[in-house]
Amino acid sequence: ETGVTQSPTHLIKTRGQQVTLRCSSQSGHNTVSWYQQALGQGPQFIFQYYREEENGRGNFPPRFSGLQFPNYSSELNVNALELDDSALYLCASSFARGSYEQYFGPGTRLTVT
Amino acid sequence: KQEVTQIPAALSVPEGENLVLNCSFTDSAIYNLQWFRQDPGKGLTSLLLIQSSQREQTSGRLNASLDKSSGRSTLYIAASQPGDSATYLCAVRPVEGGQFYFGTGTSLTVIP
Numbered sequence: 001e002t003g004v005t006q007s008p009t010h011l012i013k014t015r016g017q018q019v020t021l022r023c024s025s026q027s028g029h030n031t032v033s034w035y036q037q038a039l040g041q042g043p044q045f046i047f048q049y050y051r052e053e054e055n056g057r058g059n060f061p062p063r064f065s066g067l068q069f070p071n072y073s074s075e076l077n078v079n080a081l082e083l084d085d086s087a088l089y090l091c092a093s094s095f096a097r098g099s100y101e102q103y104f105g106p107g108t109r110l111t112v113t
Numbered sequence: 114k115q116e117v118t119q120i121p122a123a124l125s126v127p128e129g130e131n132l133v134l135n136c137s138f139t140d141s142a143i144y145n146l147q148w149f150r151q152d153p154g155k156g157l158t159s160l161l162l163i164q165s166s167q168r169e170q171t172s173g174r175l176n177a178s179l180d181k182s183s184g185r186s187t188l189y190i191a192a193s194q195p196g197d198s199a200t201y202l203c204a205v206r207p208v209e210g211g212q213f214y215f216g217t218g219t220s221l222t223v224i225p
Contacts, residue, residue: 004218033211035215042216043157043202043204044215048211056210056211063143079135081202091155096211102159102204102213103159104158105156106155106156107154107155
């Protein structure tokens with residue numbers, strides 16, 4: 001059984017650019033959630049995908065968007081990057097039944113200059 | 114909106130000591146609560162998950178309790194070791210909605 005994987009590990013972008021982050025969910029999981037974690041803070045919920053549809057969204061602007069694919073992997077896209085978007089982006093997968101226990105990937109560190 | 118608070122923000126203890134980390138939440142309508150460990154710059158590792166109908170869960174030297182009515186959970190770590198040094202986060206999942214609400218964590222340092 002493979003765990004949650006994310007790519008890339010680190011990324012440096014310039015303000016105004018666009019970025020795509022990727023996540024492969026744990027085997028057997030059909031739900032993917034994305035979180036943003038600023039330095040010294042707890043993770044903040046961005047959105048969740050279940051069966052390729054957005055299934056809840058946190059307080060993030062529309063320039064944060066996502067996709068989930070038939071194999072339950074997912075992408076997070078951020079347009080018009082701002083300096084405050086610099087953070088650790090975490091992906092979590094779970095099974096939409098029972099305990100809903102979340103399993104997190106190692107994260108992608110995004111730096112916007 | 115659910116708010117999660119963790120106290121203390123930082124804790125430093127000598128090796129071998131037993132310790133308690135606290136988590137409080139404002140809305141008792143939760144589905145479950147999950148404790149995580151995070152090493153610097155890394156992802157989150159799940160430690161324990163407590164369903165709303167449960168009072169506690171144990172795994173090795175870790176014991177987590179839940180008092181839903183008072184909005185509190187504690188994580189008890191027995192016989193602490195330097196390898197336990199990390200940030201510990203609690204997260205609650207409400208009955209309605211799929212997201213988890215996180216606290217800001219307790220940074221634990223175990224001194225050899």
